[in-house]
Amino acid sequence: MGIASKLLGLVFAATGFIVLWWGMGSTDAFSFIWTFLGMFVLAMGFALLTSGRQQKEVKPPPPTVTEIRCDSCDFKEIRDFQKGDYVLKALEVNCPKCQSAMTIEGIYIVREEPEDKDRI
């Protein structure tokens, strides 16, 4: 959807507007049908445009990061949260500094404010 639905919405809105304009200006006996049709297509176009906007407003879930600390030295690393991560889990990866085992020290949800971290 996205851009395609927006373009379709614009096309619908423009077509509806033209048909509506034509229906209102026409002295034809069936002009009310064109007016109604124009209004309907115009409304459909706007509905498509608004639905695309609403989809954009949906916020992605806040990114979660995992803080890993070396058991022997003070090496710390923050990486993206991976499924199965939990606090104090012993990792199979070794410290790049001293090759010791590493443990998950914390899992944080990163909020929009970089300093505001929630510890689980």
Ligand SMILES: [Zn+2]
């Ligand atoms: Zn280390």
